[in-house]
Amino acid sequence: MPNDILALGPFIAAVSVAIAVLLVDIAVPGRRGPVLVVSLGGLALVAALTLTTGQAVAGGDGTLRVLAFGGAYVVDGLTTFLDLIFVGIVAFTIVFAPDYLEARGLPLAEFAMVLLFAMTGAMLISGAGDLLVLFVALELMVLPGYMLAGYHKSDGYSTEGAIKYFLLGSFSSAIFLFGLAFTWGATGTTSIEGVSGALAAAVAGGGALAPALVLGLGFLTTGVAFKIAAVPFHYWTPDAYQGSPTPVTGYLSVGPKVGAFALILRLFVDALGPLRVDWLQVVIILAVFTMTLGNLVALTQSNVKRMLAYSSIAHTGYMLVGLAAFAAGRIEGLEGLLYYGAAYSVMNLGAFAVVAAIQRRAGVTSGLDTFAGLGRREPWLAILMTLFLLSLTGIPPTAGFFAKAYVILAAVQAGNAGYTAVGILAVIAVINAAAAAFYYLRVVVYMFMREPRSEDAAMAHGRLMWGGLVVASVLTVVLGLIPGPFLDIVGRAARAIGG
Amino acid sequence: MGLANDLNFYLTLSGMLFAIGTFGFLARRNAISMLMSIELMLNAVNLAIVAFGAFIPSLQLDGAIIALMVMAVAAAEATVGLAIVIAIFRNRKTPLVDEYDAMRR
Numbered sequence: 246m247p248n249d250i251l252a253l254g255p256f257i258a259a260v261s262v263a264i265a266v267l268l269v270d271i272a273v274p275g276r277r278g279p280v281l282v283v284s285l286g287g288l289a290l291v292a293a294l295t296l297t298t299g300q301a302v303a304g305g306d307g308t309l310r311v312l313a314f315g316g317a318y319v320v321d322g323l324t325t326f327l328d329l330i331f332v333g334i335v336a337f338t339i340v341f342a343p344d345y346l347e348a349r350g351l352p353l354a355e356f357a358m359v360l361l362f363a364m365t366g367a368m369l370i371s372g373a374g375d376l377l378v379l380f381v382a383l384e385l386m387v388l389p390g391y392m393l394a395g396y397h398k399s400d401g402y403s404t405e406g407a408i409k410y411f412l413l414g415s416f417s418s419a420i421f422l423f424g425l426a427f428t429w430g431a432t433g434t435t436s437i438e439g440v441s442g443a444l445a446a447a448v449a450g451g452g453a454l455a456p457a458l459v460l461g462l463g464f465l466t467t468g469v470a471f472k473i474a475a476v477p478f479h480y481w482t483p484d485a486y487q488g489s490p491t492p493v494t495g496y497l498s499v500g501p502k503v504g505a506f507a508l509i510l511r512l513f514v515d516a517l518g519p520l521r522v523d524w525l526q527v528v529i530i531l532a533v534f535t536m537t538l539g540n541l542v543a544l545t546q547s548n549v550k551r552m553l554a555y556s557s558i559a560h561t562g563y564m565l566v567g568l569a570a571f572a573a574g575r576i577e578g579l580e581g582l583l584y585y586g587a588a589y590s591v592m593n594l595g596a597f598a599v600v601a602a603i604q605r606r607a608g609v610t611s612g613l614d615t616f617a618g619l620g621r622r623e624p625w626l627a628i629l630m631t632l633f634l635l636s637l638t639g640i641p642p643t644a645g646f647f648a649k650a651y652v653i654l655a656a657v658q659a660g661n662a663g664y665t666a667v668g669i670l671a672v673i674a675v676i677n678a679a680a681a682a683f684y685y686l687r688v689v690v691y692m693f694m695r696e697p698r699s700e701d702a703a704m705a706h707g708r709l710m711w712g713g714l715v716v717a718s719v720l721t722v723v724l725g726l727i728p729g730p731f732l733d734i735v736g737r738a739a740r741a742i743g744g
Numbered sequence: 745m746g747l748a749n750d751l752n753f754y755l756t757l758s759g760m761l762f763a764i765g766t767f768g769f770l771a772r773r774n775a776i777s778m779l780m781s782i783e784l785m786l787n788a789v790n791l792a793i794v795a796f797g798a799f800i801p802s803l804q805l806d807g808a809i810i811a812l813m814v815m816a817v818a819a820a821e822a823t824v825g826l827a828i829v830i831a832i833f834r835n836r837k838t839p840l841v842d843e844y845d846a847m848r849r
Binding site: 267377380384388391392395398399400401402404405406407408409411415416417418420422424426427429430433435457483484487488534551 | 748755762765769775778779782785786788789792793796800801803806809810813814817820821822824827828829831832834836837844846847848
């Protein structure tokens with residue numbers, strides 16, 4: 246039992262930090278200093294605890310897997326890696342939020358607290374060893390997300406985004422749960438190892454799977470496709486992202502997305518591993534539609550937040566390419582997917598931070614016009630935005646380039662090894678990456694080659710905002726230039742579940 | 745006896761309730777009705793879970809626990825959902841989702 250509590254240590258610490266933020270705000274209401282100190286200090290503590298727990302419990306190389314609470318919670322290299330990404334995402338979001346929230350009279354403490362609770366859900370997903378834990382963790386991650394989307398509750402756009410996000414989100418949760426119930430009923434267990442074993446036995450026994458099991462797996466897949474916003478289950482994304490307050494949009498575009506991919510890794514790679522050949526087909530089809538439609542619609546957007554929302558759909562597609570390559574037998578595909586998740590989080594949060602910085606004054610929209618002449622008005626902000634957009638496009642030497650190269654290369658290797666469909670997928674991904682350059686670079690053109698509008702003036706940004714932007718930009722470049730040390734960690738995480 | 749003693753009967757009923765909920769979610773335009781449809785879907789799932797538990801002896805304990813968990817999650821979801829509906833009703837003065845189209849104009 247003490248070992249079980251130890252394994253769950255980072256999660257317990259994260260919950261404690263969230264409660265501490267709430268208590269601090271009760272003790273000294275409305276002050277942003279103490280909230281920032283407690284939440285960021287607490288996150289540093291959670292990160293340190295995650296690292297030590299990962300090393301102490303699962304051994305130095307992380308490939309060892311430790312089961313806690315009768316197998317309901319798992320600590321391995323993947324848990325540690327994903328937990329660190331989630332902590333990083335939430336830390337960046339808290340750093341980027343205060344200026345934007347203050348300008349609109351929104352409190353910071355509740356924002357940080359709800360965000361921290363969302364993080365605990367994501368952390369629980371990354372260590373789930375049981376389908377029921379997986380479901381409760383998923384809800385723990387998305388419910389705070391609905392609240393955050395509607396955080397600006399007097400604003401029509403924010404609440405409109407929130408209700409669309411909520412209705413489609415809980416609709417997909419119900420679908421996921423239906424699939425879970427039938428998978429459990431047909432296999433007789435909720436443990437991920439048990440489901441994997443039952444499926445392996447069914448596959449080895451030959452013949453068709455039981456109808457109830459097929460039904461269950463189909464509904465599980467549909468529910469997950471909603472959560473990662475894969476086409477054709479993406480309808481909620483643009484409105485939810487455009488309507489939400491900008492720092493929230495930044496979080497929603499990376500946090501729940503990486504969380505949903507954690508769900509995929511635990512569910513598809515771990516539990517449904519024996520059926521890899523079957524779900525490979527589904528992943529390929531989803532990847533093609535998700536990349537292509539996301540990019541095509543992004544081309545026509547005139548609102549930068551909405552454009553980034555569609556581009557995030559396209560990025561989901563690239564990550565699915567990595568998953569497809571893994572299902573076709575290349576561990577590099579899984580490594581690429583994990584690397585992509587980290588790189589995408591940093592560069593997308595950075596891009597949204599610049600949008601939030603430009604909206605420092607209440608009432609400034611995220612339309613493309615707002616970016617006109619930014620290069621003259623606020624050169625540093627424009628340069629940083631250019632860096633993040635180049636990285637999202639996939640131009641070397643940025644993290645975005647390396648991430649795309651990694652997943653596409655893995656898909657090409659799978660194609661050479663006889664999985665022609667995955668090879669074709671790689672070609673489609675390259676074409677899509679080229680098309681995406683157009684809409685990202687259009688923002689750059691607006692920033693440097695258009696005259697600024699007369700009503701816009703340079704705005705003062707807090708030191709916190711600048712600090713966060715510098716860290717994000719340095720990470721974007723370093724992850725692309727010297728990926729070596731980082732790839733070791735990624736490789737360890739991938740081997741933990743990919744064998 | 746008869747129909748009521750068959751697991752497949754309950755699973756079919758659960759599937760039908762789930763389908764009605766899905767139809768309601770897709771067809772209704774009132775946010776409250778859509779919320780109710782989602783609750784119907786979750787309850788359909790719970791019926792299936794309880795049926796599995798009742799008919800398969802080894803799943804009996806699991807079934808009760810999962811059903812309780814689902815009820816707790818459904819309650820949490822309804823709380824957040826109603827709060828969001830109230831917030832948007834104050835802004836727009838209508839519960840009809842058709843009219844929440846400010847971002848698509």
